[in-house]
Amino acid sequence: MAEPHRMxxxxxxxxxxxxxxxxxxxxxxxxxxxxxxxxxxxxxxFLDPDLALAQARALDAAPSRGPLHGLPVGIKDxxxxxxxxxxxxxxxxxxxxxxxxxxCVSLLRSAGAxxxxxxxxxxxxxxxRKAPTRNPHDLTRTPGASSxxxxxxxxxxxxxxxxxxxxxxxxxxxxxxxGVWALKPTWGLASTEGAKRFAATLxxxxxxxxxxxxxxxxxxxxxxxxxxxxxxxxxxxARIGVCRTPSWDQAEPATRAALATGAERxxxxxxxxxxxxxxxxxxxxxxAAMRIMSAEGRAAFLPEYRAAPELLDEALLGIATNASGIxxxxxxxxxxxxxxxxxAFASVxxxxxxxxxxxxxxxxxxxxxxxxxxxxNALWTLLHTPCVNVPGLLGPNGMPxxxxxxxxxxxxxxxxxxxxxxxxxxxx
Amino acid sequence: MAEPHRMxxxxxxxxxxxxxxxxxxxxxxxxxxxxxxxxxxxxxxFLDPDLALAQARALDAAPSRGPLHGLPVGIKDxxxxxxxxxxxxxxxxxxxxxxxxxxCVSLLRSAGAxxxxxxxxxxxxxxxRKAPTRNPHDLTRTPGASSxxxxxxxxxxxxxxxxxxxxxxxxxxxxxxxGVWALKPTWGLASTEGAKRFAATLxxxxxxxxxxxxxxxxxxxxxxxxxxxxxxxxxxxARIGVCRTPSWDQAEPATRAALATGAERxxxxxxxxxxxxxxxxxxxxxxAAMRIMSAEGRAAFLPEYRAAPELLDEALLGIATNASGIxxxxxxxxxxxxxxxxxAFASVxxxxxxxxxxxxxxxxxxxxxxxxxxxxNALWTLLHTPCVNVPGLLGPNGMPxxxxxxxxxxxxxxxxxxxxxxxxxxxx
Numbered sequence: 137m138a139e140p141h142r143m144x145x146x147x148x149x150x151x152x153x154x155x156x157x158x159x160x161x162x163x164x165x166x167x168x169x170x171x172x173x174x175x176x177x178x179x180x181x182f183l184d185p186d187l188a189l190a191q192a193r194a195l196d197a198a199p200s201r202g203p204l205h206g207l208p209v210g211i212k213d214x215x216x217x218x219x220x221x222x223x224x225x226x227x228x229x230x231x232x233x234x235x236x237x238x239x240c241v242s243l244l245r246s247a248g249a250x251x252x253x254x255x256x257x258x259x260x261x262x263x264x265r266k267a268p269t270r271n272p273h274d275l276t277r278t279p280g281a282s283s284x285x286x287x288x289x290x291x292x293x294x295x296x297x298x299x300x301x302x303x304x305x306x307x308x309x310x311x312x313x314x315g316v317w318a319l320k321p322t323w324g325l326a327s328t329e330g331a332k333r334f335a336a337t338l339x340x341x342x343x344x345x346x347x348x349x350x351x352x353x354x355x356x357x358x359x360x361x362x363x364x365x366x367x368x369x370x371x372x373x374a375r376i377g378v379c380r381t382p383s384w385d386q387a388e389p390a391t392r393a394a395l396a397t398g399a400e401r402x403x404x405x406x407x408x409x410x411x412x413x414x415x416x417x418x419x420x421x422x423x424a425a426m427r428i429m430s431a432e433g434r435a436a437f438l439p440e441y442r443a444a445p446e447l448l449d450e451a452l453l454g455i456a457t458n459a460s461g462i463x464x465x466x467x468x469x470x471x472x473x474x475x476x477x478x479x480a481f482a483s484v485x486x487x488x489x490x491x492x493x494x495x496x497x498x499x500x501x502x503x504x505x506x507x508x509x510x511x512x513n514a515l516w517t518l519l520h521t522p523c524v525n526v527p528g529l530l531g532p533n534g535m536p537x538x539x540x541x542x543x544x545x546x547x548x549x550x551x552x553x554x555x556x557x558x559x560x561x562x563x564x
Numbered sequence: 565m566a567e568p569h570r571m572x573x574x575x576x577x578x579x580x581x582x583x584x585x586x587x588x589x590x591x592x593x594x595x596x597x598x599x600x601x602x603x604x605x606x607x608x609x610f611l612d613p614d615l616a617l618a619q620a621r622a623l624d625a626a627p628s629r630g631p632l633h634g635l636p637v638g639i640k641d642x643x644x645x646x647x648x649x650x651x652x653x654x655x656x657x658x659x660x661x662x663x664x665x666x667x668c669v670s671l672l673r674s675a676g677a678x679x680x681x682x683x684x685x686x687x688x689x690x691x692x693r694k695a696p697t698r699n700p701h702d703l704t705r706t707p708g709a710s711s712x713x714x715x716x717x718x719x720x721x722x723x724x725x726x727x728x729x730x731x732x733x734x735x736x737x738x739x740x741x742x743g744v745w746a747l748k749p750t751w752g753l754a755s756t757e758g759a760k761r762f763a764a765t766l767x768x769x770x771x772x773x774x775x776x777x778x779x780x781x782x783x784x785x786x787x788x789x790x791x792x793x794x795x796x797x798x799x800x801x802a803r804i805g806v807c808r809t810p811s812w813d814q815a816e817p818a819t820r821a822a823l824a825t826g827a828e829r830x831x832x833x834x835x836x837x838x839x840x841x842x843x844x845x846x847x848x849x850x851x852a853a854m855r856i857m858s859a860e861g862r863a864a865f866l867p868e869y870r871a872a873p874e875l876l877d878e879a880l881l882g883i884a885t886n887a888s889g890i891x892x893x894x895x896x897x898x899x900x901x902x903x904x905x906x907x908a909f910a911s912v913x914x915x916x917x918x919x920x921x922x923x924x925x926x927x928x929x930x931x932x933x934x935x936x937x938x939x940x941n942a943l944w945t946l947l948h949t950p951c952v953n954v955p956g957l958l959g960p961n962g963m964p965x966x967x968x969x970x971x972x973x974x975x976x977x978x979x980x981x982x983x984x985x986x987x988x989x990x991x992x
Contacts, residue, residue, distance in 0.1 A: 216664070234662075236644070243870055247870070324860055325863060326863060327866070360866075435667075435755045436757065438667075471903075477898070477905065479809075545892070546896065
């Protein structure tokens with residue numbers, strides 16, 4: 137048997153259900169791996185081996201609650217957990233203990249998951265203090281943000297699964313940099329209640345894993361009654377839209393090469409690749425996403441600003457005080473543009489079986505001070521479409537460069553099936 | 565000096581700042597009133613006199629934090645408070661104590677408010693168990709829902725101010741039935757973090773008070789940097805759109821008479837009244853709001869459904885399991901219609917100084933089993949526009965019948981100023 141901490145969630149789950157692996161053994165293997173590696177990777181903001189093991193033992197003694205039963209899941213430290221502190225990487229919450237479970241954590245417990253520990257994040261999953269986390273593929277590089285710890289923990293085999301949140305690109309970007317699978321589902325598919333609010337129009341939960349199948353296990357928990365469970369995705373003959381997005385001029389050679397290679401391998405597998413150029417209406421959409429994020433952030437961070445401004449990073453102070461001077465007319469224009477583009481994208485996407493796009497501008501930057509650009513993510517976040525990061529391709533420095541698969545709102549399962557097929561083609 | 569509990573918030577605030585009234589004396593007067601009346605009205609789910617008085621005494625000993633300093637505020641019992649239990653009128657939370665402050669409660673504390681107690685609500689501010697609260701104007705009638713306790717407490721002088729939430733019509737409806745002022749601000753203006761999630765597209769915080777000026781005090785706390793502080797609203801010569809909405813066929817004689825009387829009195833005060841008929845695009849908007857509410861409720865109540873379905877009311881089980889069979893295509897159609905109508909309403913509203921509409925289908929129904937219809941509210945909730953309930957008119961049974969003033973998104977202050985002028989005209 138392989139080392140349990142290196143297994144995918146799906147494989148570990150099958151072994152647990154067959155009685156060939158215990159939740160305790162899996163949890164212990166993950167804890168050992170984290171203990172050996174986290175001095176360098178620093179993925180964890182809170183990890184209590186006794187608490188994780190106690191959950192695992194209780195689950196081993198209980199009837200199976202389904203495929204997630206006994207699987208350790210890392211929780212981004214902006215998501216409330218009743219039995220672990222939630223610190224938001226902010227001195228504001230250094231001493232507090234908010235005794236509640238977020239909606240997503242409650243769902244995971246009902247599904248039998250081991251709530252393993254809390255993963256490092258950018259301050260309030262927004263801006264300001266960076267996570268101390270390093271990219272496990274090259275410790276001199278950022279893992280991306282803001283779900284830095286979740287992406288690194290999964291990539292480095294500390295846990296098979298982790299939760300993140302995305303407001304601009306905080307799930308897909310770190311997944312791309314760390315070379316793991318991630319799904320940012322359709323906005324609204326999973327409740328974000330109990331995760332720190334940043335921008336209600338954009339905030340979306342997301343999941344990290346080491347296989348597409350594992351993401352499917354998470355999706356099953358959060359969306360038990362899919363309406364898009366259509367025929368299996370068949371790559372041969374599929375019509376794939378290659379969407380460079382209005383941010384293409386920010387794509388570095390690594391991303392340009394990855395998109396070209398990805399498209400080539402899909403074509404080699406029999407897919408029909410077609411350039412998908414979004415109408416000019418979409419040109420301002422990335423900027424609109426940033427305006428909405430900042431303007432909605434005013435309301436989100438006003439309570440902290442009023443209570444203790446000295447505990448907020450300069451960048452968050454700027455958001456809370458609208459230092460960039462976004463007017464309400466700018467904001468409603470951005471809302472209305474987003475509404476029009478969502479409807480327009482539904483028509484555009486109809487003529488494709490899947491859409492392929494960049495995940496990041498390139499490989500993970502060197503250093504921990506700049507966590508990379510969300511230029512290729514914010515567009516989809518605002519369009520509310522499901523996005524999967526597909527790993528497998530590498531840049532000139534040997535670092536992972538992911539590609540995004542997306543499609544119409546609520547086609548999450550279909551997009552995930554396409555992404556799985558793409559992943560196989562990339563690896564071919 | 566009048567009895568302190570009968571004062572408006574603004575008057576009490578002026579006396580407190582002048583040193584002529586203490587927060588403790590005001591809080592004690594409110595507690596005495598609640599003690600005398602709540603056996604019949606049943607507005608409070610949790611009220612601890614010692615805790616309220618301790619806050620008041622601490623505030624009396626501290627420098628003023630502004631106009632809300634020392635004013636008791638009732639908190640709807642779906643909004644988290646770190647020092648009081650949050651029970652959601654659900655057996656699910658009967659024994660729990662979620663130790664966190666919602667964003668709005670944190671803001672109120674920073675502004676010096678006394679977090680007075682928790683007000684009764686419909687189960688999870690959604691559907692299911694009704695509040696035990698009675699309408700203070702006629703104990704045989706409903707106060708409306710789901711912010712039942714907040715509206716009744718303010719109407720019956722237990723507190724000058726209270727917080728509610730609105731997903732369909734849960735702020736404006738009870739305000740209309742109980743004859744108090746209320747403001748449901750523009751969606752996104754105030755963070756709903758820490759209030760129970762029902763439908764992210766619709767959930768909006770709201771405030772109850774006994775004067776328009778008092779609502780302005782609350783608005784100042786939640787939106788300290790208004791962008792719409794224009795010239796004072798002048799009723800004489802103002803162009804007022806009278807909007808019967810696509811739900812007009814549900815208006816009872818009481819509401820038809822109130823709208824006619826209201827319009828007459830505005831005309832008598834020199835306003836120009838013009839029929840505002842929404843384009844046919846808006847016809848399906850009330851139904852779209854209900855579809856979005858129910859579909860988004862699936863994700864919101866899935867955690868409770870998975871954890872303990874036996875503790876959920878039948879109606880909530882129906883939402884969590886999508887018993888009404890809403891498809892994702894229905895949902896995205898509803899989203900896209902809402903987006904188009906928001907943009908269209910911005911153009912329509914531009915040619916009016918304010919828009920007048922019904923608040924409810926009529927007077928508060930007899931009995932506590934049916935809390936009334938949100939038919940005239942859900943439209944505006946989905947359009948994200950600010951709405952003020954203006955009290956002052958009565959129906960054939962002597963019960964209050966409110967009217968709604970609304971306008972473009974983020975014109976909250978302008979709408980409130982118009983509403984204040986309308987209130988004076990109605991009373992003339």
